[in-house]
Amino acid sequence: MAAIDEVEAYLESMPALKARRLGHTEWGIVVPGDNAGGEPIEASMRIADGLLRIQALALHGASDLDPWMLLWWNRQTRLVRFGCSQARDIWVHGEIPIAAVDEPGIDRLLGLITEAVVGVRGHAAKVRGPAQPPPVA
Numbered sequence: 001m002a003a004i005d006e007v008e009a010y011l012e013s014m015p016a017l018k019a020r021r022l023g024h025t026e027w028g029i030v031v032p033g034d035n036a037g038g039e040p041i042e043a044s045m046r047i048a049d050g051l052l053r054i055q056a057l058a059l060h061g062a063s064d065l066d067p068w069m070l071l072w073w074n075r076q077t078r079l080v081r082f083g084c085s086q087a088r089d090i091w092v093h094g095e096i097p098i099a100a101v102d103e104p105g106i107d108r109l110l111g112l113i114t115e116a117v118v119g120v121r122g123h124a125a126k127v128r129g130p131a132q133p134p135p136v137a
């Protein structure tokens with residue numbers, strides 16, 4: 001089965017992911033919050049250059065986190081890694097070769113992406129401490 005068909009079949013078998021086709025080889029997906037530590041994860045999948053790539057936004061504007069921690073985590077992860085934008089958004093991304101694109105391969109990659117996003121969000125919550133209630137007027 002072609003890689004595109006494998007991705008389509010996988011997404012059809014996982015209706016909770018709320019997938020949408022963005023292009024011939026691109027999909028947008030949302031991992032529900034109840035499967036991702038409370039907050040949904042927005043991610044994209046794309047087949048290009050012989051790879052299936054999944055990337056997900058973990059945190060917006062995380063300038064309060066130590067970027068060295070992300071580099072250290074990159075040395076410990078499998079298939080996925082952390083990156084950041086100039087706006088200091090933290091992303092998790094990973095790729096597998098087209099030859100590995102089948103249901104178990106896609107599920108493993110998406111699971112590792114989800115695990116990494118949940119991990120960095122949990123780390124941010126510990127660094128930031130408990131949310132402060134709004135001031136009483």
